[in-house]
Amino acid sequence: MKFLLNKYLMNLNRGKIKYLVIEEHIKKLIDKSNIKDGEKLPSIRKLAQFLGVNNITIVNAYKRLQSEGYALQKMGSGTYAKKRDINRNLNREYSRVLKKIFSSEIRCYIDFTGETSSGEFFQINLFKDVLNEVLDRDGSSALIYQEPLGYEGLRKSISDIFWNNSVNAENILIVSGAQQGIDVVSKSILNTNDTVIVEKPTYSGALSVFKSRKAEIVEIPVEKNGVDVDKIEKILQKNNVKCFYTMSYFQNPSGISYNDDKKRRILRLAEIYDFYIIEDDYLSELIYDSNIKYNSFKSLDQCDRVIYIKSFSKIFLPGIRIGYLIPPRKFRENIQNSKINTDIATSSLMQRALDLYIRKGMWKDYISELNVKYKDIYIYTEMCISKYLGDKVDFIKPGGGLHFYLRIKENIQIDSISLFREAIGRGVLITPGSLYYKNPLEGKRYFKIGFSHVNKEDIENGIKILNELMI
Amino acid sequence: MKFLLNKYLMNLNRGKIKYLVIEEHIKKLIDKSNIKDGEKLPSIRKLAQFLGVNNITIVNAYKRLQSEGYALQKMGSGTYAKKRDINRNLNREYSRVLKKIFSSEIRCYIDFTGETSSGEFFQINLFKDVLNEVLDRDGSSALIYQEPLGYEGLRKSISDIFWNNSVNAENILIVSGAQQGIDVVSKSILNTNDTVIVEKPTYSGALSVFKSRKAEIVEIPVEKNGVDVDKIEKILQKNNVKCFYTMSYFQNPSGISYNDDKKRRILRLAEIYDFYIIEDDYLSELIYDSNIKYNSFKSLDQCDRVIYIKSFSKIFLPGIRIGYLIPPRKFRENIQNSKINTDIATSSLMQRALDLYIRKGMWKDYISELNVKYKDIYIYTEMCISKYLGDKVDFIKPGGGLHFYLRIKENIQIDSISLFREAIGRGVLITPGSLYYKNPLEGKRYFKIGFSHVNKEDIENGIKILNELMI
Numbered sequence: 001m002k003f004l005l006n007k008y009l010m011n012l013n014r015g016k017i018k019y020l021v022i023e024e025h026i027k028k029l030i031d032k033s034n035i036k037d038g039e040k041l042p043s044i045r046k047l048a049q050f051l052g053v054n055n056i057t058i059v060n061a062y063k064r065l066q067s068e069g070y071a072l073q074k075m076g077s078g079t080y081a082k083k084r085d086i087n088r089n090l091n092r093e094y095s096r097v098l099k100k101i102f103s104s105e106i107r108c109y110i111d112f113t114g115e116t117s118s119g120e121f122f123q124i125n126l127f128k129d130v131l132n133e134v135l136d137r138d139g140s141s142a143l144i145y146q147e148p149l150g151y152e153g154l155r156k157s158i159s160d161i162f163w164n165n166s167v168n169a170e171n172i173l174i175v176s177g178a179q180q181g182i183d184v185v186s187k188s189i190l191n192t193n194d195t196v197i198v199e200k201p202t203y204s205g206a207l208s209v210f211k212s213r214k215a216e217i218v219e220i221p222v223e224k225n226g227v228d229v230d231k232i233e234k235i236l237q238k239n240n241v242k243c244f245y246t247m248s249y250f251q252n253p254s255g256i257s258y259n260d261d262k263k264r265r266i267l268r269l270a271e272i273y274d275f276y277i278i279e280d281d282y283l284s285e286l287i288y289d290s291n292i293k294y295n296s297f298k299s300l301d302q303c304d305r306v307i308y309i310k311s312f313s314k315i316f317l318p319g320i321r322i323g324y325l326i327p328p329r330k331f332r333e334n335i336q337n338s339k340i341n342t343d344i345a346t347s348s349l350m351q352r353a354l355d356l357y358i359r360k361g362m363w364k365d366y367i368s369e370l371n372v373k374y375k376d377i378y379i380y381t382e383m384c385i386s387k388y389l390g391d392k393v394d395f396i397k398p399g400g401g402l403h404f405y406l407r408i409k410e411n412i413q414i415d416s417i418s419l420f421r422e423a424i425g426r427g428v429l430i431t432p433g434s435l436y437y438k439n440p441l442e443g444k445r446y447f448k449i450g451f452s453h454v455n456k457e458d459i460e461n462g463i464k465i466l467n468e469l470m471i
Numbered sequence: 472m473k474f475l476l477n478k479y480l481m482n483l484n485r486g487k488i489k490y491l492v493i494e495e496h497i498k499k500l501i502d503k504s505n506i507k508d509g510e511k512l513p514s515i516r517k518l519a520q521f522l523g524v525n526n527i528t529i530v531n532a533y534k535r536l537q538s539e540g541y542a543l544q545k546m547g548s549g550t551y552a553k554k555r556d557i558n559r560n561l562n563r564e565y566s567r568v569l570k571k572i573f574s575s576e577i578r579c580y581i582d583f584t585g586e587t588s589s590g591e592f593f594q595i596n597l598f599k600d601v602l603n604e605v606l607d608r609d610g611s612s613a614l615i616y617q618e619p620l621g622y623e624g625l626r627k628s629i630s631d632i633f634w635n636n637s638v639n640a641e642n643i644l645i646v647s648g649a650q651q652g653i654d655v656v657s658k659s660i661l662n663t664n665d666t667v668i669v670e671k672p673t674y675s676g677a678l679s680v681f682k683s684r685k686a687e688i689v690e691i692p693v694e695k696n697g698v699d700v701d702k703i704e705k706i707l708q709k710n711n712v713k714c715f716y717t718m719s720y721f722q723n724p725s726g727i728s729y730n731d732d733k734k735r736r737i738l739r740l741a742e743i744y745d746f747y748i749i750e751d752d753y754l755s756e757l758i759y760d761s762n763i764k765y766n767s768f769k770s771l772d773q774c775d776r777v778i779y780i781k782s783f784s785k786i787f788l789p790g791i792r793i794g795y796l797i798p799p800r801k802f803r804e805n806i807q808n809s810k811i812n813t814d815i816a817t818s819s820l821m822q823r824a825l826d827l828y829i830r831k832g833m834w835k836d837y838i839s840e841l842n843v844k845y846k847d848i849y850i851y852t853e854m855c856i857s858k859y860l861g862d863k864v865d866f867i868k869p870g871g872g873l874h875f876y877l878r879i880k881e882n883i884q885i886d887s888i889s890l891f892r893e894a895i896g897r898g899v900l901i902t903p904g905s906l907y908y909k910n911p912l913e914g915k916r917y918f919k920i921g922f923s924h925v926n927k928e929d930i931e932n933g934i935k936i937l938n939e940l941m942i
Contacts, residue, residue, distance in 0.1 A: 341650065
């Protein structure tokens with residue numbers, strides 16, 4: 001192993017803390033499998049001599065490797081490399097990086113991890129007027145009354161404007177975003193060892209919730225127009241499946257949308273095999289490709305088989321934390337009670353403001369504007385990917401939404417976890433694909449680029465940097 | 472059983488839907504145990520004849536009894552009365568009643584179920600100014616940025632103003648109220664069959680969460696200055712306990728507060744037996760009795776054994792849905808991730824507004840005012856209870872908070888569930904004690920009167936009505 005370490009490592013990193021330099025370097029070697037899982041690391045004395053540092057520097061480096069799960073000390077025998085459980089550790093590493101960016105510990109200039117609209121096109125003054133109108137109209141009530149189902153006015157607006165009154169306002173439950181929707185639904189319908197079918201890849205936040213319910217998770221690969229329905233049917237023939245979690249438009253992360261045929265087939269299966277479809281409709285407002293028509297599972301559902309979850313945070317404003325849920329009759333009371341147990345109710349002032357914003361037609365105007373703006377950025381991003389990464393990645397064109405999902409071609413050596421780590425060093429943040437799979441190794445060739453939080457210039461710069469790193 | 476039914480029942484209820492009248496009447500008889508569990512109901516033909524109605528009316532009434540769990544049909548044998556599982560059904564009944572009141576289906580003039588400050592003393596204009604100041608200062612950011620731990624400014628204010636900087640802002644996690652705090656903590660630290668100690672009686676919302684985690688719940692009776700610590704120790708000697716859930720001040724529902732000695736003893740036990748204390752500090756701002764000093768478990772904790780949960784919704788404004796959580800170091804990362812899995816983050820604009828409200832000193836002023844106002848109503852309510860119910864109930868004087876917990880004396884026949892039901896008919900709403908016990912029968916003699924949503928005149932009227940019903 002010594003030969004993998006550059007003798008002049010310390011000279012190359014003069015002025016930096018020595019044990020950190022050594023630790024980082026060994027970590028990279030383990031990540032890249034240059035040092036194998038279980039391989040014995042050099043003795044402290046020998047490595048110190050080789051690198052021209054004190055023994056204590058190596059001791060410190062090894063201690064840190066151990067504490068980060070990269071090494072194992074065996075009493076009286078030495079220190080051994082340990083391939084980390086990347087599933088758990090990557091998740092943790094990713095959220096730590098995001099936390100550091102929030103707290104400005106890491107300066108990241110080009111952030112491709114955005115999953116929501118950025119709000120830069122949002123006219124805050126209009127919303128401010130709406131808020132003031134609500135406060136003048138409702139006084140303290142706007143901050144006092146908690147309706148367990150959510151503010152009745154908002155539920156009526158949703159019924160009226162988004163569902164043309166085909167859904168009764170009484171059947172709508174306001175939640176604090178899609179994540180809470182998934183959590184509340186899981187608590188109501190999932191028990192230990194219940195089987196959940198998910199798309200492969202799928203949203204990591206949903207995977208975490210299902211795991212925390214100790215459900216059996218079965219992944220079905222996503223294809224061009226939705227998951228492989230034949231595979232679903234095979235699973236159903238052998239297993240008692242409780243529900244299928246799906247993102248029907250611009251699936252996160254694959255970017256695919258279901259065609260109506262697949263949706264209808266899955267709905268029929270739900271009826272035959274008695275399971276429910278959790279539809280996470282998170283960004284269907286942003287359709288750029290006119291061939292894509294909007295028909296949710298819910299709108300095609302004849303047999304009350306869909307648990308529909310809609311987030312306003314992703315398309316509208318992340319900080320507003322409002323979404324809604326339409327449960328089937330069978331689970332209605334359970335899901336309502338589960339919401340009450342989770343946080344009683346969702347912030348009432350924001351619900352009232354959103355209600356008025358929708359009623360005044362501002363919602364519609366804003367969404368139209370977002371469609372124009374983001375379509376432009378979408379086209380630009382696609383152009384940059386083709387131009388700079390065209391021979392290094394494969395990808396599909398989602399035709400809507402706010403991201404691309406790229407697959408690194410076989411002839412490129414770097415995997416997406418290393419790319420993620422190295423890109424941070426260049427001020428670029430991407431989401432490694434591994435987060436979206438039960439077995440993170442399956443995502444090693446994939447990464448996601450969200451373009452909603454980056455301007456055009458930086459999109460080009462960021463993709464150029466990725467090009468430089470992808471060797 | 473026929474003899475229990477008034478032959479003129481139908482005449483007395485002329486104009487009402489017949490089968491509903493019969494159903495309601497039989498339900499009451501079952502609830503009061505005038506009809507015993509398992510007793511055979513009269514045959515359809517006989518009862519129809521007796522009451523002078525069609526057979527189909529009785530069929531419909533029996534069907535409804537069945538569907539509501541009040542009757543059981545045995546093939547070829549007839550219909551039998553069924554004492555309902557009051558635990559599950561009472562909870563459901565109670566939340567249905569609350570829902571109906573929200574939607575104005577039931578007119579309830581005197582609502583003693585309030586658990587929060589009412590907001591009638593809240594100066595909405597001050598808060599409106601604060602909101603506008605935030606929007607002018609932060610623009611769209613106020614609605615866009617989501618910090619996973621919560622808005623940093625608010626965390627700093629909390630550290631500064633409520634903890635005198637003894638708690639680092641990095642260790643504070645903003646949540647959407649205490650209910651979410653309990654939910655997030657449970658998801659992070661509780662697994663199936665883990666043992667949780669709770670106070671008996673205790674907050675039903677917490678019980679529901681622990682049950683949904685499939686925890687073993689052990690109840691320890693509340694005494695004058697807190698739970699019976701010797702009993703806790705006995706449990707600890709035989710069981711592996713994960714945590715103890717407690718409300719340290721004006722415990723809901725018993726109204727008792729812990730003295731420092733009990734708090735210190737429990738903290739010592741936590742260290743010895745390696746468990747954690749979930750402290751739900753929900754209304755400690757409202758202390759009317761100057762003998763009661765404020766020292767939370769958290770403030771006395773030397774060994775990082777307390778998971779502190781604070782709600783702003785209960786004391787401040789229910790609709791604001793903000794609270795915070797201070798986890799011990801050991802669980803910090805788990806609890807933070809669990810919050811992210813639950814709903815990602817809490818509404819950011821409201822956090823910013825609350826921050827500014829606290830910084831400007833408005834929070835302090837408002838709490839002082841609430842103390843004066845509610846002390847006055849507290850004294851008045853106590854006076855009314857003593858005057859009208861003095862010979863019918865026992866109760867302790869909490870010395871703070873927003874409610875009284877009353878025990879119906881032995882010589883009074885009615886139990887609190889029947890009292891709850893009959894009071895609704897008179898436009899008065901109380902909370903039956905059964906909701907606060909694992910075994911609801913233990914709460915049959917207790918009920919709770921919250922005085923924060925009722926004016927003085929109605930407090931007197933409501934208590935007079937309860938007096939009339941308590942025979």
